[in-house]
Amino acid sequence: MRRRYTGFNVFPSQEPPGEFLIWPYGPVTFRWADGTQIDLLFTPEDAQEVIRRAQMPELPIDYEHRNQNPVDNGPVPAAGWFQLEARPDGLWATNVRWTETAANLLRAGEYRHWSPVFWDEDGHIRQLDMIGLTNQPATVNQAPLVASAHGDPMREKLITLLGLAADASDEQIENALTELQNRVGQLEQAEALLAEAGIHAPIGSDEAHGQAMAAAANALLAARVGELEAELSTLRAQTTDAEAARVVDAALTEGRIHAASRDYWLEKFRKNPQAVRAHLASLRAGAAVPTGPFAPPQGPSDVLSELERAIIAQTGVSAEAYLATKRRREEHHA
Template sequence: MHKALAALLSAALVASHAASLTAADASGAWVQLTPAGTFAGRDGRGPYDAGDKSDMEQIVARTRQLAGSTDLVVDYDHQSVFAAVPGVGGTAKAAGWIKELQVRAAGIFGRVEWTEAAAAAIKAGEYRYLSPVFLHTKAGRVIAIRMAGLTNTPNLDLVAVAASALLPNNNPTGENMDKILSALGLAKGTNEDGVVAAINAYLTSSTAIAKAAGLTETAKQEDILAAVNSIVSDRTKFAQAAGLAATAKSDEIVTAVQSAIAGKVDVTKFVPIAAVTELQTRLNTLESTVGNDKAEEAVNSAMKAGKLIPALKDWGLNLFKADPTKFQEFVGSAPVLTSPQLLTPKKDGEAAELTEAQLAVCSAMGITAEDFKKTLKAEAKA
């Protein structure tokens, strides 16, 4: 895919806007590659549009993605283009390499590191201008910077001829274009808009893959490839560990791992949830039974000791179940009542006045004398 894109970009080269170089630039300097906004070539081609700062940042990002791990080349007289044209020739030697790209108010700039030969040629005045080459849409919108060339005739007819030989009227045709379309998975006869759409789709998918792999949008090709290979390797290991083929789907891997975990539980350390629930229910039932037995025993003992009248048995049971300590405190402070004290003679079916001991019981239990009388009366009838 990258080779196809390189071929496409080479076929769509357009030279424009020349930067004048001085002897001081020979040691390596920042040079302008495109102006900001709308501009045109001196030969009448254009207009082209690099947009505003945000647009130029996108151009730089696409350029870095397309270049991958390679630097952008600066050749002599665009021989990288001529070398691709039968009968023209050209050695396409590098004059320098663009190491960095930067967006400024005036446009996109690149930091060039020159070869010794190119630096000497610039110092000697043999070459004076830098002519950038970029990919653009049919409407003139700049997509990405491809390269640049040392030249003495910026925006040259030579470059226009080279570009026209591969891309006449900005619409590639012939065998070269068929190869490009095939590499991009497009049908023969696809126009420039279709080609540009395919390139943008590639750039978008590349960015998406970088993000999915935990990398930045501007990650280089080798970084993306390394991250994806690592993920695929890990996935393969998981599949094999689960006893599946390396090509198993993610859902199959997850299911297999879950099944393996479920089948290898150490029964000496873990028990099923249902068993724990049943055990808890039984413990609660046993605890309740034991509590009832203890309450019954405590209340009966209090009644035998004359600390609690039979009519208050249910009250005593409830108190013991709710708070055994309070029940014991009551029993400990309650006076011992004798049978005559508990059952005083009645007059005309009414309970007699309470004795001091009975009043003490009322006070200890928090009930009124009248309620206690009613209780005695009910017991007498029984």
């Protein structure tokens, strides 16, 4: 485990910041005055471990790491105090309380940079002891704590890109960036929806416009096809019902079936028209069960009544088989 000194910041103004980003998540590169360079990783888990290892609720900010390397036995005053907070983008120094001396030095531009004292393990940053004000940070391309007296070119460029007034405050810059992030999120959602529709060209391009128009046309066509299929299904059902009524009513008129069985044959026809047609055609015309009262059979049991002849015609049972069954039943009940 080795102790390191470095630092980060964003959006400097000429006022000492009340909070600043210490380390973003991801790779972090440091280069020291002797040319030594090291790349470390910092993850959300590392941030939680740094907070867990913090020795005090508030950590100190000093000058030039004098707390670590005192040059005499005199007092080593603090430049300020801060707390740690893990956020979605990295580890932040929050609730920063600058001493009046340090705040004036920062406003005057006598100090513009900073350098945390940290420890790394297995290629990860795992502990933070303190932060020191310095003008020789080890962080590659470190953003300063405060802007120079002549302004910060990166800040001015950012203001221009965001379309803000030249004297825009930090809050206005952050609000504009938040809005930009929201738009990026909306754009990503739109791209995802377009990808689901099979459109992969850049949004706003002529190709994307053409693909979107084609997708819309296909969607309308699919909807119309669905409507037509529903209409066709309804028409087929209506046609089947009409044909069923025609066939069954014809069989009824011809005396092949009894009126009471009309609904039964209609339902059977809807399920299997071909089978019902064949069955009704096999029935003898005029053999339907009469609707009026029937006189009981007169004479011996081997004489068929009108009702019995109608039943035999409907069921397809032979007269001989019917009479044999009838005789057995009469003998059983005798």
